[in-house]
Amino acid sequence: MTHxxxxxxxxxxxxxxxxxxxTCEWCFGPLEVAYDYDAxxxxxxxxKIAAGPLSIWRYSDLLPVDRNPAVDLGAGFTPLVRAxxxxxxxxxxxxxxxxxxxxxxxxxxxxVTAVALSKALEFGFKVAACAxxxxxANAVAAHAAHAGLRSFVFVPANLEQGKIVTTAVYGGNxxxxxxxxxxxxxxxxxxxxxxxxxxVNVNIRTFYAEGSKTLAYETAEQLGxxxxxxxxxxxxxxxxxxxxxxxxxxxxxxxxLDDEPxxxxxxxxxxxxxxxxxxxxxxxxxxxxxxxxxIAKSLAIGNPxxxxxxxxxxxxxxxxxxxVTDDEIVDAIRLLARTEGIFAExxxxxxxxxxxxxxxxxxxxxxxxxxxxxxxxxLKTLDxxxxxxxxxxxxxxxxxxxxxxxxxxxxxx
Numbered sequence: 001m002t003h004x005x006x007x008x009x010x011x012x013x014x015x016x017x018x019x020x021x022x023t024c025e026w027c028f029g030p031l032e033v034a035y036d037y038d039a040x041x042x043x044x045x046x047x048k049i050a051a052g053p054l055s056i057w058r059y060s061d062l063l064p065v066d067r068n069p070a071v072d073l074g075a076g077f078t079p080l081v082r083a084x085x086x087x088x089x090x091x092x093x094x095x096x097x098x099x100x101x102x103x104x105x106x107x108x109x110x111x112v113t114a115v116a117l118s119k120a121l122e123f124g125f126k127v128a129a130c131a132x133x134x135x136x137a138n139a140v141a142a143h144a145a146h147a148g149l150r151s152f153v154f155v156p157a158n159l160e161q162g163k164i165v166t167t168a169v170y171g172g173n174x175x176x177x178x179x180x181x182x183x184x185x186x187x188x189x190x191x192x193x194x195x196x197x198x199x200v201n202v203n204i205r206t207f208y209a210e211g212s213k214t215l216a217y218e219t220a221e222q223l224g225x226x227x228x229x230x231x232x233x234x235x236x237x238x239x240x241x242x243x244x245x246x247x248x249x250x251x252x253x254x255x256x257l258d259d260e261p262x263x264x265x266x267x268x269x270x271x272x273x274x275x276x277x278x279x280x281x282x283x284x285x286x287x288x289x290x291x292x293x294x295i296a297k298s299l300a301i302g303n304p305x306x307x308x309x310x311x312x313x314x315x316x317x318x319x320x321x322x323x324v325t326d327d328e329i330v331d332a333i334r335l336l337a338r339t340e341g342i343f344a345e346x347x348x349x350x351x352x353x354x355x356x357x358x359x360x361x362x363x364x365x366x367x368x369x370x371x372x373x374x375x376x377x378x379l380k381t382l383d384x385x386x387x388x389x390x391x392x393x394x395x396x397x398x399x400x401x402x403x404x405x406x407x408x409x410x411x412x413x
Contacts, residue, residue: 003043004064007206008034010309018064020123020198022205030305031206033064041254046225049256056111056214062250063115063214064207071117071147075110076214078102080222080371085339086352090359094369096228098219099342105142105166106377107135107298107345108240112211113143113200119207120198121147127197129153131188133181133236133298134163135376140200141170152197154184160297162380180292182303201237209239216247219371220257227251227261229368230319232355234347234375235267235276236299238310244373245313266319266363267310268354270294270346274323276307280314281321287311295326295384296346298376320363324353330384332356336374343378351375 006015011029022031044061052058056076060067079099087095103110113136117128128144129152130136137153144151151172155164156179168174177184185201192202200208220227227248233241248261269277272294279287287307292300304310314321324332329349336352337343344352355372358364378385395401 003036003040003061005034005036007031020203022203033206033210037250037253044254044256046256049221056114056211059214059217062217062254064210065115065118066122071114071121071143073104073110073114073143073146075103075114077218080219081340081342083340083372086336089335089339090356091366092359092364092370093366096369096371097340097342098215098371098373100215100373100375101342101344101377105135105138106380107139108212108215108375109135109139110143111214112208113139115211116200116204116208117143117147117149117198120149120200120204123198125196125198126150127152127195129188129191129197129199130201131181131185133300134159134380135298136201137167137174138163141167141172144172145170154188156180156184160381160383162382166380181301182289209243212240212243213247213250215373216244217251220248220251225257227257227263228371230264230266230364230370232266232268232351232358232364232370232372234299234351234373235269235310236301236304238276238304238306240375241265241267241310242306242313245317263317264319264368265313265317266354266358267314267321268351269321269323270296270299270329270350271323271325272296273300273302275302276304276311277321277323279311281323285311295381296329296350298345298347299350320358320361322354322357324350324357328353330388333378333385334389337378342374344374345376345378345381346384347376348374348378349384
């Protein structure tokens with residue numbers, strides 16, 4: 001991997017050899033991958049990417065793993081859908097939906113997991129593990145099964161049943177914890193020091209997080225190698241938002257974008273778990289941990305590891321933040337489904353509700369090209385809309401009953 005130079009602390013800048021480590025020994029800051037962008041620039045091109053697989057691995061030059069052996073279930077290169085009807089409802093101009101519901105386990109977590117487990121195999125790990133609010137559990141269990149690895153996934157016991165079932169079906173170990181995600185994450189941090197396992201969001205986190213950049217790469221490629229003006233990103237740990245911004249910047253560094261991107265980045269959180277949004281709205285640099293209480297469980301991280309970095313990215317890009325209620329989340333799920341035919345999980349409802357709120361506030365402007373990231377499928381969180389939607393009517397099996405329920409003149413209009 002001549003394009004990977006080292007691991008570098010995001011706080012103090014100290015460098016480390018490439019290894020399954022994630023914090024700086026000196027200041028305890030998080031580590032990230034440092035690349036040789038000149039080497040990448042010399043080897044990468046739009047034509048090379050276009051000739052690559054229809055997955056995240058078309059951008060392998062920008063990822064911290066060797067192409068082979070890569071754990072590949074086909075994650076990535078998901079649709080970018082122009083959302084004119086949604087835009088019209090919100091009084092906006094050009095809106096696009098990056099629809100990651102079509103990934104192998106129906107969320108963006110397939111991207112980060114593919115990178116993490118590919119790296120885990122390079123390091124020689126035999127067991128994959130994670131702390132998860134659901135989507136990552138699905139992805140790790142599926143990719144571990146595909147790669148022939150044992151798996152242990154740890155989740156809050158009150159997780160949506162659909163996410164538990166769609167994790168357990170892959171045959172790995174699913175461990176439910178009496179506590180919230182932050183409790184689960186603390187346990188996994190302890191276990192990572194006890195067992196020689198690849199915890200994708202602990203000791204492999206440095207590499208895992210890089211998979212999120214592919215959302216930016218695909219967005220630019222699908223827009224004809226142009227960056228959008230504004231993006232709206234759901235915030236849990238904060239890593240997704242920071243890596244999407246990093247992805248656009250990297251494309252310019254290696255010559256894939258002609259113009260330097262000035263992408264405004266906005267963050268979306270549920271009001272019941274909004275520590276980063278609260279800091280933004282309070283004009284504070286302090287992110288205070290909270291106890292999650294929201295239907296958006298995939299975003300329910302009360303003490304976000306990358307919260308400060310996400311806050312900084314939004315401020316530096318002159319974006320915005322919003323925190324939305326559970327009712328607003330459900331309304332937004334239905335709005336997106338009704339206008340664009342895309343069924344999002346509760347995290348997507350948070351993102352669309354934030355789009356609506358920031359548009360109403362004038363933070364997102366009508367003259368901007370906006371990309372909204374929908375990170376998971378609504379079938380994962382059916383409980384959120386049960387009771388809110390159902391049959392239009394129930395009738396007996398006769399044409400007279402149908403006409404009694406629906407005016408024939410309206411049907412022909």
